[in-house]
Amino acid sequence: MPADIWAKWLDDADREGAALDRQLRVLRSQVRDRVLHKAGLGRGSRVLDLGCGMGFLSLEAARVVGPEGLVFALDSSEGALEELSRRAEKAGLGNIRPRQGDITRLPLEDGAVDAVVARSVLSYVAARGEVLREAWRVLRAGGAISIFEPVLSEEELSLDWGEERFLWIRLRQLLESEHPAYGFKRADLVDAVRQAGFEQVDSFTWHADVTRRFSGEEEALDELESGLPGEFGLAAFWRRHGVSAGETASIARRLAAQSVKPSYRDILPCVYVWGVRGGAGETKER
Numbered sequence: 001m002p003a004d005i006w007a008k009w010l011d012d013a014d015r016e017g018a019a020l021d022r023q024l025r026v027l028r029s030q031v032r033d034r035v036l037h038k039a040g041l042g043r044g045s046r047v048l049d050l051g052c053g054m055g056f057l058s059l060e061a062a063r064v065v066g067p068e069g070l071v072f073a074l075d076s077s078e079g080a081l082e083e084l085s086r087r088a089e090k091a092g093l094g095n096i097r098p099r100q101g102d103i104t105r106l107p108l109e110d111g112a113v114d115a116v117v118a119r120s121v122l123s124y125v126a127a128r129g130e131v132l133r134e135a136w137r138v139l140r141a142g143g144a145i146s147i148f149e150p151v152l153s154e155e156e157l158s159l160d161w162g163e164e165r166f167l168w169i170r171l172r173q174l175l176e177s178e179h180p181a182y183g184f185k186r187a188d189l190v191d192a193v194r195q196a197g198f199e200q201v202d203s204f205t206w207h208a209d210v211t212r213r214f215s216g217e218e219e220a221l222d223e224l225e226s227g228l229p230g231e232f233g234l235a236a237f238w239r240r241h242g243v244s245a246g247e248t249a250s251i252a253r254r255l256a257a258q259s260v261k262p263s264y265r266d267i268l269p270c271v272y273v274w275g276v277r278g279g280a281g282e283t284k285e286r
């Protein structure tokens, strides 16, 4: 996927984020603070932010670790890294090292960092085990990993699909078998962290209410097209798998009509997972 698709999508998401009401902005900063807290950061820590985007975690991590610490901010998107650098400069943070690269092959030495953090990144990489093994390699003994991922395969839309019920079941099954962001459940992610070699692995689920009420079919179609970026967008994904435009439109129409009912809810479980690379004797509880 061309890097700029991510930069544009993140930029749009950021503008939407800025327009969120106060309560939702507080929730976003709680996600960030919890991920950083579980990573056990302190003054002078060296941190790797996997798929850092425009710096949602990196900028705050840089404040927490202070000038004597370092944040390696890794992403494949050049546009996102440019924006991150601008933001770091504006905030007077000189301890962020943006790096363009792929999170399945980390450009760091063994044991180079004290902590690895990631938010909403593993969902976009099918080779999640590889990423986690690389994270384990670049962590020092006793260092921590802390990640946050929405679990789309466990999302619950409480709506009556009516005549589109079987169509929706088919499209959903297609997502769960072929789309990386729908290809894991919470337990799979926790297991993958353990299998990568981490110890003291624990997790916590936050059920986010992401209910959106659509003004009509067009707005719902737009969400199916670009709610996830580029090739990850559901409409594009279904097209590639032979789903007709008419079938996607039927889903959008039903979603729009049902979304305005007071009983409609879209609940998305989001999982925090954290663990430690062993080998440093007893590590303190986090």
Ligand SMILES: C[S@@+](CC[C@H](N)C(=O)[O-])C[C@H]1O[C@@H](n2cnc3c(N)ncnc32)[C@H](O)[C@@H]1O
Pocket (backbone or CB within 6 Å): 006, 010, 050, 051, 052, 053, 054, 055, 056, 057, 074, 075, 076, 077, 080, 101, 102, 103, 104, 118, 119, 120, 121, 124, 125
């Ligand atoms: C949903 S965004 C999250 C960005 C940031 N972590 C945040 O919380 O705002 C996913 C990010 O992962 C990056 N990404 C996806 N696959 C990647 C890969 N294989 N290697 C490096 N970065 C990747 C994208 O460029 C994008 O910036």
